Amino acid sequence: MNIDECRERFRNFLNDQGLRITNQRIAIFDAAFRIENHFTAEELLDHAREIDSSVSRATVYRTLPILTESSLVREIDVGKDFKFYFANPEKGNQQAQILCEDCDKIFEIDAPFLDWYGNSVSSKFGLKPVSQRLQISAQCTEYRATGACKNHS
Amino acid sequence: MNIDECRERFRNFLNDQGLRITNQRIAIFDAAFRIENHFTAEELLDHAREIDSSVSRATVYRTLPILTESSLVREIDVGKDFKFYFANPEKGNQQAQILCEDCDKIFEIDAPFLDWYGNSVSSKFGLKPVSQRLQISAQCTEYRATGACKNHS
DNA sequence: CTGCCTGCAAACTCTTTGCACGAAT
DNA sequence: ATTCGTGCAAAGAGTTTGCAGGCAG
Numbered sequence: 001m002n003i004d005e006c007r008e009r010f011r012n013f014l015n016d017q018g019l020r021i022t023n024q025r026i027a028i029f030d031a032a033f034r035i036e037n038h039f040t041a042e043e044l045l046d047h048a049r050e051i052d053s054s055v056s057r058a059t060v061y062r063t064l065p066i067l068t069e070s071s072l073v074r075e076i077d078v079g080k081d082f083k084f085y086f087a088n089p090e091k092g093n094q095q096a097q098i099l100c101e102d103c104d105k106i107f108e109i110d111a112p113f114l115d116w117y118g119n120s121v122s123s124k125f126g127l128k129p130v131s132q133r134l135q136i137s138a139q140c141t142e143y144r145a146t147g148a149c150k151n152h153s
Numbered sequence: 154m155n156i157d158e159c160r161e162r163f164r165n166f167l168n169d170q171g172l173r174i175t176n177q178r179i180a181i182f183d184a185a186f187r188i189e190n191h192f193t194a195e196e197l198l199d200h201a202r203e204i205d206s207s208v209s210r211a212t213v214y215r216t217l218p219i220l221t222e223s224s225l226v227r228e229i230d231v232g233k234d235f236k237f238y239f240a241n242p243e244k245g246n247q248q249a250q251i252l253c254e255d256c257d258k259i260f261e262i263d264a265p266f267l268d269w270y271g272n273s274v275s276s277k278f279g280l281k282p283v284s285q286r287l288q289i290s291a292q293c294t295e296y297r298a299t300g301a302c303k304n305h306s
Numbered sequence: 307c308t309g310c311c312t313g314c315a316a317a318c319t320c321t322t323t324g325c326a327c328g329a330a331t
Numbered sequence: 332a333t334t335c336g337t338g339c340a341a342a343g344a345g346t347t348t349g350c351a352g353g354c355a356g
Contacts, residue, residue: 020310020355041345056313061346077232079286081321082345098275107278118289122251125260126302127291133232134287136271138280149279173330173335194321209338214321234346235320 001090003033006072013070027052028063032073038084038106076106078135096134102143103151154243156186159225166223180205181216185226191237191259229259231288249287255296256304 010029014021031047032039039047041060048055064085067073074088078099084106096111111134118129143149163182167174184200185192192200194213201208217238220226227241231252237259249264264287271282295302 018310022311022355024312054313058314058347059312062311077230079230079232096274098278098280100278100280101283109274117287118291121249121262122289122291125251125253125291126294127251127253128294130254130290130292132287132289134270135285136275136282137284138271138275138278138282141279141281171335175330175336177337207338211322211339212337215336 003030006033006087010067010070010072013072014066017066019066023052024048024055024059025063025066027055028060029067029072032067032085033087035087038076038086040082040084042082044085077133078106093131096136099135099137100140100151101137102140103149105151156183159186159240163220163223163225166225167219170219172219176205177201177208177212178216178219180208181213182220182225185220185238186240188240191229191239193235193237195235197238230286231259246284249289252288252290253293253304254290255293256302258304 007026007029010026011021014025019025028044028048030051031044035043035047041057041064044064045055045057045060048060064073064075068075068085072088073085076084076086076097078084078097086108094110094112094114095108096114098107098109099105100107114132114134115129118132122129140149140151143151160179160182163179164174167178172178181197181201183204184197188196188200194210194217197217198208198210198213201213217226217228221228221238225241226238229237229239229250231237231250239261247263247265247267248261249267251260251262252258253260267285267287268282271285275282293302293304296304
């Protein structure tokens, strides 16, 4: 699924929700899908402004929930005081993250057992699982040993 | 391990770190260990003030890192804008949390595979795991059906 | 035209910090 | 007597919100 198909989905989503298709919302969408890695709200603002300089911080913050509810962007909370996001064209929810403490990079990995685990463990408490998250904080052995690694800037 | 043994450990920890044993630190410790469930910094402040009314918010925030570094209290970040803590006399790190979206209650469950999983998945990226977290957000079926459940206040 | 959307700046929430006083060793 | 620890209030950081004007439908 390429960016044009995704943008079309986004426009449809806005329509279905009775929301308007504005230049700012599309600029923010495009910015999100042009960023390769995970990004913060502030980084998204910077990129969106390269497309449409009128985009404001407030609109970015107001648009991010729309993007996540459309499932086109996923939100990742890694326990810092700001959230990360990333464009998520097709993958489902069953992913874990490895957080490199040295690079600050986030690696996504498939974790197909997550749904099963959430179900089996929740049912014991009379609970119905909604979402799971599995995150591993780790150190880069290469960076620790040599003072540099391919992910570190 | 009861609260008195834990308090003794805390005093020893303070000593070993060259930190002073103050009334406020002990009051905050005692408050943490009298709270049954998970608690926030603000709740800890309230309880600590019942023991020593001079305790300030700043001191609570300054003492919490000491408590977590001593491993007597564990910090849990559930993605809200404040952190939870709980007195952790003996259990290790290999626990997952179930977060009830209706009760806002946190259930701790043993997840002995966490270390193994973190290791096996990190090694593929040349990373050494430091910590893991596995959290399941869930809804209370009883509360959703009847409008009340034993955990809901 | 109507009312949702926007930018701006102020407000908010939790947490941290600078400072002068106070207490532990 | 030294220093470290403390309370207070202000600062910080990320995010949210009230308001007046602007643009989509």
